Amino acid sequence: MGYRRSVDRSAELSTNGATMIAMGLVAWVFAVLAAGCGSVLLVLVYLDHRASRIDDSIASFRRHIDALSPEARHESMSHGNSTQGDGRYF
Amino acid sequence: MARDLAIDLGTANTLVYIKGRGIVLNEPSVIAVNRRNGEVLATGHDAWDMIGRTPSYIVAVRPLRGGAITDFDITERMIRQLLQRVGVSRFTRPKVVICVPSAITEVERRAVTDAARRAGASDAQLIEQPMAAAIGANLPIDEPVGNMVIDIGGGTTETAVISLGGIVALEAVRVGSFDIDAAIQNYVRREHGVAIGERTAEEIKIQIGSADPVGDERSADIRGRDLVSGLPKTIRLTAEEVRFAIDEPVASMVLSVKRCLSKAPPELAQDFLARGMYLVGGGGMLRGLAERISRETSVPVRMSPQPLEAVVLGAGHCIENYQALRGMFMGSHR
Ligand SMILES: Nc1ncnc2c1ncn2[C@@H]1O[C@H](COP(=O)(O)OP(=O)(O)OP(=O)(O)O)[C@@H](O)[C@H]1O
Ligand SMILES: [Mg+2]
Numbered sequence: 254m255g256y257r258r259s260v261d262r263s264a265e266l267s268t269n270g271a272t273m274i275a276m277g278l279v280a281w282v283f284a285v286l287a288a289g290c291g292s293v294l295l296v297l298v299y300l301d302h303r304a305s306r307i308d309d310s311i312a313s314f315r316r317h318i319d320a321l322s323p324e325a326r327h328e329s330m331s332h333g334n335s336t337q338g339d340g341r342y343f
Numbered sequence: 344m345a346r347d348l349a350i351d352l353g354t355a356n357t358l359v360y361i362k363g364r365g366i367v368l369n370e371p372s373v374i375a376v377n378r379r380n381g382e383v384l385a386t387g388h389d390a391w392d393m394i395g396r397t398p399s400y401i402v403a404v405r406p407l408r409g410g411a412i413t414d415f416d417i418t419e420r421m422i423r424q425l426l427q428r429v430g431v432s433r434f435t436r437p438k439v440v441i442c443v444p445s446a447i448t449e450v451e452r453r454a455v456t457d458a459a460r461r462a463g464a465s466d467a468q469l470i471e472q473p474m475a476a477a478i479g480a481n482l483p484i485d486e487p488v489g490n491m492v493i494d495i496g497g498g499t500t501e502t503a504v505i506s507l508g509g510i511v512a513l514e515a516v517r518v519g520s521f522d523i524d525a526a527i528q529n530y531v532r533r534e535h536g537v538a539i540g541e542r543t544a545e546e547i548k549i550q551i552g553s554a555d556p557v558g559d560e561r562s563a564d565i566r567g568r569d570l571v572s573g574l575p576k577t578i579r580l581t582a583e584e585v586r587f588a589i590d591e592p593v594a595s596m597v598l599s600v601k602r603c604l605s606k607a608p609p610e611l612a613q614d615f616l617a618r619g620m621y622l623v624g625g626g627g628m629l630r631g632l633a634e635r636i637s638r639e640t641s642v643p644v645r646m647s648p649q650p651l652e653a654v655v656l657g658a659g660h661c662i663e664n665y666q667a668l669r670g671m672f673m674g675s676h677r
Contacts, residue, residue: 313670320660320667321478321485321508329660330481332365 347438347665348429349658351475352422352455354407354444354519355497355625357387358652359429360659366652367429374421375403386424395540408498408521419458426462436465438665440672442658444499445471446515452673468672470661472496472654473503474510476623479657480647484508489611490618493600493636493644494654495626497521500596502603504611508670511611514603520626522592523548530588531567535578539567548629551582554593555631555638586631593632597639604640619643623653 319325349360352372359368370387377384378400385393385403393403406417431437439459443452452469459467473494482490484505494501498519504512524544531537531544539547543565551561560582569576604615622633622644633644647653661668669675 313667316667317670318485318508320664323481323483323485325664326478326481326660329663330479330656332360332656332659 346430346435347440347662348431349440349442349655349662350422350425351442351472351655351658352407353442353496353654354405354499354521356651357421357425358655359425360655360662361429362659362662365659366655368425369652371405372407372421373403373405374417374424375401376417376420378402383420383424386421394542405497415454418454419461422455422458423462426459426464431463433463436463438466438468438662439464440468440470440658440662440665442472442475442654443469443673444515444517445473445501445503445513446499446517468669469674470658470672471501471503471510471513472499473501473513473515474505474671475654475657475661476647477503477505477621477657478660479649479653479655480621480623482621488618489607489614491603491607491615491620491642493620493622493624493627495519495596495622495624495629495632497626500599500626502600504603504607506611511608512603512606514599514606516595516599518592518595518599520548520624520629522595523552523589523626523629526589526592527552527585530584531565531578531580532570534584536570537565537567537576537578538570539565543567547580547585548589551580552585552589552629553582553631554586554589554629555635556586557582557631557634593629593635596626596632597636600636601640604642615642619645621645621647623647623650625651 347362351358355372357368357370357372358366361367371391373387373390373394374383375385375390375393375397376382384401390403393401397403404417406414406421441455441459443455456467456469473492476494477484477490477492480492482492482505484490485508487507489511490505492503492505496519498517498521499515500518501515503510524541527544527547528539528541531539547563547565551563562579562581564577565580566575566577568574620642627633627646627650633646637644649656661671
């Protein structure tokens with residue numbers, strides 16, 4: 254009786270071991286897949302960010318140059334006529 | 344609501360531009376202080392009337408003379424006074440753009456921005472005078488062509504080449520129209536034995552001064568104090584004498600323009616020949632100066648229609664378009 258029990262136990266142990274190894278393997282595969290997906294995602298995000306940064310700098314340079322166009326300046330320059338005094342000393 | 348503003352803190356004149364309203368203040372950069380207790384007694388026109396006429400306990404000075412901030416404490420008080428007068432308080436907290444000479448040191452830069460912040464500004468940015476002048480003189484600086492601007496003020500002569508919204512070449516010297524006044528004072532003292540004040544010297548410069556022979560050469564009767572007898576005396580000065588007397592500072596101004604031309608990339612040289620250089624600043628109004636610069640550089644020179652206001656109008660435009668033109672401010676990298 255004791256013997257049978259011990260045989261039963263070892264069989265139980267070996268199936269348990271196989272399950273654990275299989276589960277470990279699956280976990281590994283998942284981890285590798287996740288890491289792969291993660292890095293692809295990171296690369297995509299980085300590339301997108303870089304593109305948008307270039308877009309941003311182009312847009313801000315455009316805004317800068319546009320704000321210096323004669324049409325954009327017209328309004329501010331017209332304020333010059335309201336000067337009080339002539340800036341000279343007498 | 345905070346009304347953002349731009350200030351041209353010139354060595355001779357201070358101008359203030361308020362966003363949406365234009366130029367609201369234009370007066371001499373002079374402050375009169377009580378020597379005994381340090382109290383400010385007057386600023387602007389009132390203080391200017393006191394120059395050379397104060398009792399010993401009052402001092403009326405131009406704190407920015409020579410293009411350098413010679414007295415930080417007084418400069419700070421002047422900025423604070425100025426901001427108070429145009430309605431800035433702790434509650435309004437506007438943004439402020441201040442035009443300064445491009446040769447300003449790091450210490451001076453910090454002194455000006457700190458003074459503006461302490462006086463109530465939420466943000467204080469600096470812009471180089473020639474950059475502001477080019478914007479205000481309506482030069483096509485948004486195009487990839489060489490625009491040359493010469494700003495001759497009371498204490499500084501600054502020449503810059505600007506293309507595509509940025510400075511390509513820059514040359515600044517601390518020689519300005521005040522040095523011409525001083526040269527006239529020295530000449531009259533040396534050659535005629537008569538002492539004259541700086542205001543009289545300035546009048547002589549504006550009435551009969553010239554950098555190159557001009558059509559009508561006039562003479563003027565000048566009143567001063569005889570150095571020997573100590574009594575009032577009148578002398579007669581000719582335009583030719585004055586031209587001779589001021590040749591040294593005038594030559595330094597012209598040399599500085601030449602140096603800037605030689606710093607500019609050769610590609611832009613043909614733009615200068617085709618478009619000419621623009622002259623702004625009160626010092627540029629000296630008779631014959633545009634002609635002399637043009638003669639010595641072989642480049643045509645044009646006088647801006649608003650020589651005294653171009654700088655503050657340019658800075659005013661930056662305050663109207665604060666976000667888009669942030670790259671123009673000193674310390675930002677464009
Ligand atoms: N008609 C004129 N002829 C000669 N000089 C003049 C004339 N009108 C004004 N000035 C001189 O111009 C100077 C003031 O010019 P401006 O207001 O441009 O100087 P600023 O901007 O205060 O000085 P800076 O730019 O050096 O800080 C004064 O020295 C004044 O004597
Ligand atoms: Mg100036």
